[in-house]
Amino acid sequence: MKNTQALSLHVPEPQTRPGDEPDFTRLQLPAAGSVERPGISTPALQMRELAYGLIRVLDEEGRAIGPWNPRVDPETLRRGLKAMLLTRAFDDRMYRAQRQGKTSFYMKCTGEEAVACAQALVLTQEDMCFPTYRQQGLLITRGYPLATMMNQIYSNASDPIKGRQLPVMYSSKAFGFFTISGNLGTQYPQAVGWAMASAYKGDDKIAAAWIGDGATAEGDFHSALTFASVYRAPVILNIVNNQWAISSYHGIAGGDQTTFAARGIGYGLPALRVDGNDFLAVYAATEWAAERARANLGATVLELYTYRAAQHSTSDDPARYRPAEEAGGWPLGDPVLRLAAHLIGLGEWSNEQHAAYQQEAIALVRAAGKEAEAIGTLGQSRPEAATMFEDVYKDMDWRLLRQKREAGF
């Protein structure tokens, strides 16, 4: 058959650009409580619709409803809320620190705090997290010292990774936090391999990985899903769909045609699409996926549907490519305010407590800042220079020994 019609190349474009009114009317948002909760041993093929729905627990009034309500005790929820507030305060201060010339680079997770902060409460510290640069909430929720994070950001003499990495590329085995790579997507198959190793050894640990909507286009994402499916690896594969990848809207990663959760279906993996700004929904979905993994039922794909409210990084200016008011108009709201409203409704939190903890968080961050800055900001203080030749290999060979000498160390 011969084609008689001239073809044309399709290049997707977002609905709105700077100067336009933000427009989210096309989003289909099912009501809270409307998505069914299957048992963890349900075959993936029988729950495909979960990849196209949206698991939501908190309704417009802040009540927790429906089968996905995780029924978490108020104390745990308060911990989560405080962790989110602390993460936000940390981000604000470090963003300013970069602007003040105290370091070279910073990345915030504003608007996405529920993702890491809720998930950190579900996973144990023995479970290994393979994060991107936007899951600082994992460390903060787990009580990693804020000053140590800052020492890394300042590449100063107390930086635990010796000034080698770009700011925010933390690493802490003790806190179950895998060393962050700047190369997108690479952590995804590694998390699967870690989970396979736990299964191989007959241990009870699971792994979790995070990737952005944009980076799902990388081959590593697809390799990871294949391996996870083939070897039924005990891993949670999170896709943080914050709508943007620097200046590229989610449609450039294929988000106009289908959901990101639906990627899992092609690999025969259960896939849940979750309101990422709903702390309880994130908690519940993660708990479900963790239970499956711990029951040796294999991997789950979670799409956490959220919005990148801040700039991509301190090197970015979103006013150049998206409507200025878009973040404020995000229909799924702010994760901090939504969880606070829920707790207030339960009588377990108040506006006064909220304001007081916001101040406390700022004070905690300020104190950590003092501690880190007393050691030094970028360029004022740094690890011993000779250490730049260490850890390339376990032992230095003659080349590095010679080069170290030539460098004068």
Place this chain on the structure above:
Amino acid sequence: MPAMNMIQALNSALDNMLEKDPNVLIFGEDVGFFGGVFRVTDGLQKKHGLTRCFDAPIAEGGIVGAAIGMGAYGLRPVVEIQFADYIYPAYDQLVSEAARLRYRSAADFTAPMTIRSPYGGGIFGGNTHSQSVEALFTHVAGLKTVIPSNPYDAKGLLIASIEDDDPVLFLEPKRIYNGPFDGHHEKPVSPWAGHPMSDVPAEHYTVPLGKAHTLREGKDLTVLAYGVMVHVALAAAQDSGIDAEVIDLRTLVPVDIEAIEASVKKTGRCVIVHEATRTSGFGAELSALVQEACFYHLEAPIERVTGWDTPYPHAFEWDYFPGPERVAKAMRRVMEG
């Protein structure tokens, strides 16, 4: 002629080629509406249309693979890899495919294409925004590798690369996008305006591939350099008082062996500088070429000044970067040798 910085010169080259040849199109991460994270494609989508300059998914293997398919169809795609540090997912498509199409099909299929990518350090980018990847590609038969050191060359070489019928890796030293940099990082940054090589014609012109440029004539020794290190070499000559002949290679593959040979035979001494790690770096190839062509003219061993054999450490940027002091030291040693 308007003074242009390197970003403007590259933008002008792309603009000229989009204008001139409907088969030229541009894609890559964030290059469309936004105009690229370094602004090299700024305004091109608006001026030439959505399908001439557009955003790509974050999949470097996909970007290069798609460009090969387009090139084979008859287009001349120009793709951007956002940072050279992120080119590795495209390595298979470049090495096994782009570089091999012509040979394995006996020229039945070819894929003209240009892969642009910012590379090199000096911007506090840490290990994943600083790498110099050239040697991984100069080793590959079937690929050309081009590295400009100033705005005038950047535009002329980019146009020549796009018009070339073979795949060309076009590496852009990002430290000198906005101004020349001689390695004296403590000094204030100077802009390109006022530099003789910032006079860039607005219209189409080419700087031929495979031709080096002698930036400074000298009789004491020859310095072979490219990219940022050209400026460092000039500063080292100035600081040391040694009458060095500084050659900007401009193209690594195919390298201008005639220019190298003529210069080293004249001076009898040679220093090679690059920012990339030392072991199996392009300097090793240059050193071998000089030895083969000029052995009986050499009066001292050839020296290489390079980055150390470590990843690029964030806090130790200037201890890693082979600055003018290290180059001058090597020049003195070669003069004494």
